Every structure is written in C-alpha cells, then in structure tokens.
Amino acid sequence: MATDKSSQAGSCLAILLDDSPPRAAAFIVTIYGDVVEPRGGATWIGNLIEICAAVGISETLVRTAVSRLVSAGQLSGERDGRRSFYRLAAPARAEFAAAASLLFGPPEVPDWHFVQLTGPSPDEAMQKLERAGHARLGPRLAVGARPLPRIPEAVVFRAEVVSGEAALGDFAADHWDLAPHIEAYRSFLDRFGRFSACLAANMPLSPADCLVGRLLLVHEYRLALLRDPRLPRMALPADWPGEEARRLFVQLYLQLSARADRHVAHSFLTADGALAEVTEATSQRLVSLQAGA
Numbered sequence: 001m002a003t004d005k006s007s008q009a010g011s012c013l014a015i016l017l018d019d020s021p022p023r024a025a026a027f028i029v030t031i032y033g034d035v036v037e038p039r040g041g042a043t044w045i046g047n048l049i050e051i052c053a054a055v056g057i058s059e060t061l062v063r064t065a066v067s068r069l070v071s072a073g074q075l076s077g078e079r080d081g082r083r084s085f086y087r088l089a090a091p092a093r094a095e096f097a098a099a100a101s102l103l104f105g106p107p108e109v110p111d112w113h114f115v116q117l118t119g120p121s122p123d124e125a126m127q128k129l130e131r132a133g134h135a136r137l138g139p140r141l142a143v144g145a146r147p148l149p150r151i152p153e154a155v156v157f158r159a160e161v162v163s164g165e166a167a168l169g170d171f172a173a174d175h176w177d178l179a180p181h182i183e184a185y186r187s188f189l190d191r192f193g194r195f196s197a198c199l200a201a202n203m204p205l206s207p208a209d210c211l212v213g214r215l216l217l218v219h220e221y222r223l224a225l226l227r228d229p230r231l232p233r234m235a236l237p238a239d240w241p242g243e244e245a246r247r248l249f250v251q252l253y254l255q256l257s258a259r260a261d262r263h264v265a266h267s268f269l270t271a272d273g274a275l276a277e278v279t280e281a282t283s284q285r286l287v288s289l290q291a292g293a
Contacts, residue, residue: 012198013209016191016216021056024065028052029074030219032088033096033103035211035264038281042078042087044269054212080271098147103222104285106292110145110232112159117141119153133229135175143175146230165234172235184224185241192217192248199255207263214256221249250289257286 021027028048036043045066052062066086069075074092078085088096102108117125117140126136128151134144148156161168172178195213199205205213228242236242265277 012195012202013205013213015195015198016213017055019056022216022219024052024057024061025069026223027055027057027215027219028062028065028069030215030222032075033099033222034215034218035268036275037088037093037096037100038285039264039268039275039279040270041093042085042270043275045084045086047268048086050267051212051215054208055216078271083269083271085271099222099226100285102225103218104288106288108146108230111147112145112161113143113148114157114159115142115144115148115151116155116157117151117153118155125151125154133227135229137175144229145232145235168232168235169237172231173237176229176231178229178237178240181224181228182237182239182241184227185245188220188224188245189241189248191220192252196248196252204259205256207259207266210256210259211263214253214260217249217252217256221245250292254286254289 022030031048031051032041045063048066049059049062053059066075066077070077070086073089075086076089078087114137115129115134119125122140126140126142128149129142129144130136132144132149133146134142136142143159204210224245233240233243261277261282264275266274268275
C-alpha cells in the first residue's frame with residue numbers, strides 16, 4: 001500500500017508536466033530567482049541541465065539559453081577545472097530583486113500616474129509602457145497604477161482618486177483588456193488546484209519532485225503576475241481571480257519548501273561546494289509569505 005501511495009504522490013507532479021515545457025531561458029531565470037540568487041548567485045550548469053530535464057527541456061536548449069543569457073548580460077560564467085558555473089550579472093540583480101519583492105513581499109501600494117511622452121518617436125516608449133501594465137489613452141498619453149518603467153523622454157503626473165471610486169471598474173474596463181489576465185489566473189488555479197488536491201490525498205512528494213513542483217509554481221505564477229496591470233481592487237471585476245491565485249501560490253510554496261530546499265542542499269553545487277539549504281534570504285521569504293497568508 002505504501003508503494004502505491006508513493007507512486008500516486010509522484011503522479012501528482014504529472015499534473016504540472018505536459019507536452020509543452022516552459023521556454024528554456026524563462027525557466028532558467030525562474031531557477032536563478034527561486035533557488036540560486038538567495039543563496040549567493042552561482043551554480044553549476046549541470047544543475048540547470050538536470051532540473052530542466054525534469055520539466056522536458058533538453059540539454060541542448062539549456063546550453064543555448066545560457067549562452068543567450070550571457071550575451072544579453074544577465075548571466076556571467078566562470079570555470080573551475082572542467083566545470084562551468086554561472087551567476088547573475090550585476091545589471092540583472094536589481095531586476096531579480098524587484099521580482100522577488102513582488103512574489104514574496106507585502107502587497108504593492110497603488111501608484112496612479114499619467115505619462116505624457118515627449119520624444120520624437122513615442123511608439124517604442126508606449127509599447128514599453130503597455131508591457132509594464134499601463135493603458136494607452138492617446139498617441140503620447142498613458143495611465144497606470146504599477147511602478148513606472150524608466151522612460152527618459154516623458155512628463156509624469158502623479159494622480160489620486162478624489163471622487164468617483166465606484167466608477168473605477170468602468171474606467172478600467174474601458175482602458176485595459178483584463179480578459180487575458182483573468183484567463184491566466186484561472187488556468188493557474190485549475191492546474192495548481194488539481195495539484196494541491198492530489199497532494200492532499202497522497203504521501204508527500206520526494207524532495208527532488210518538491211523542487212520541480214515549486215519551480216513550476218513560481219514560474220507560472222510569476223508570468224501571470226508580471227503581466228498583470230496590478231490595478232487596485234476597486235478597479236477590478238467582482239470575480240477577479242488574482243487574489244485566489246495568490247492564496248494558492250502562498251499555500252503551495254510554504255507546503256513544498258522544506259523538502260525542496262533539502263534537495264537544493266543535496267544536489268546544487270557552486271565552485272566552493274554545495275548551495276546552502278537555508279539562508280537569511282530564503283528564511284525571510286517564508287516569513288513574509290506566512291505573515292501575509
């Protein structure tokens with residue numbers, strides 16, 4: 001019976017694995033953000049190959065993606081004998097810190113503002129604003145509530161809602177297409193809700209499978225969250241699924257972490273030895289998630 005239970009627990013991971021593995025470069029970014037960066041920033045490429053293979057990404061794709069991340073200035077490489085190790089390049093650390101704060105920190109405070117683009121060619125800057133969750137109001141004017149990306153040629157007006165809060169939902173519906181974000185959160189809830197139910201009915205996953213499950217959890221939730229315009233609750237539809245997705249993310253991250261971190265310490269290497277199982281940074285993440293649960 002125990003063997004059957006263990007086999008069923010392993011099958012829980014299959015819920016998260018399908019014929020369309022995540023893009024190699026994006027998943028490697030997730031590995032660094034979740035596992036490597038809070039433990040000092042460097043790891044052996046063999047660890048990347050091993051963990052990517054568990055989600056269906058080939059060694060060739062991993063090596064190609066790492067090479068491209070190095071060329072893009074996100075990773076830097078170093079050798080120790082025949083082994084290659086990679087760490088986050090300095091310019092990428094601020095970006096990773098911002099993403100980690102969003103995933104593991106307290107909720108953002110809404111920051112309404114209007115952006116008037118002043119450069120001679122506003123199209124590229126407007127596209128950057130739209131990718132950052134802002135809505136286009138005109139050829140040169142955008143509005144948003146998320147942190148503002150760096151736009152050199154722009155006038156920024158801070159804004160606050162002084163009346164008419166009840167109509168914020170209509171304003172948002174007029175200017176943001178929220179349907180893709182609703183779909184992304186519902187897809188996350190369906191997939192990881194089934195995974196959670198399977199875990200509750202079976203023995204815990206192995207430490208290696210816990211790490212794979214946590215990485216897939218972080219990867220999918222991060223993609224949905226970073227694309228979300230992150231509007232204030234008053235501006236969102238009544239059936240907005242983002243809060244439920246957040247609760248499920250927190251629940252599963254806390255549930256999987258002890259065993260996942262044990263596997264990190266057992267398997268992940270730097271030039272100086274194994275990565276630590278627990279660091280101040282990893283502990284702080286768990287404390288922050290527990291506080292917000």
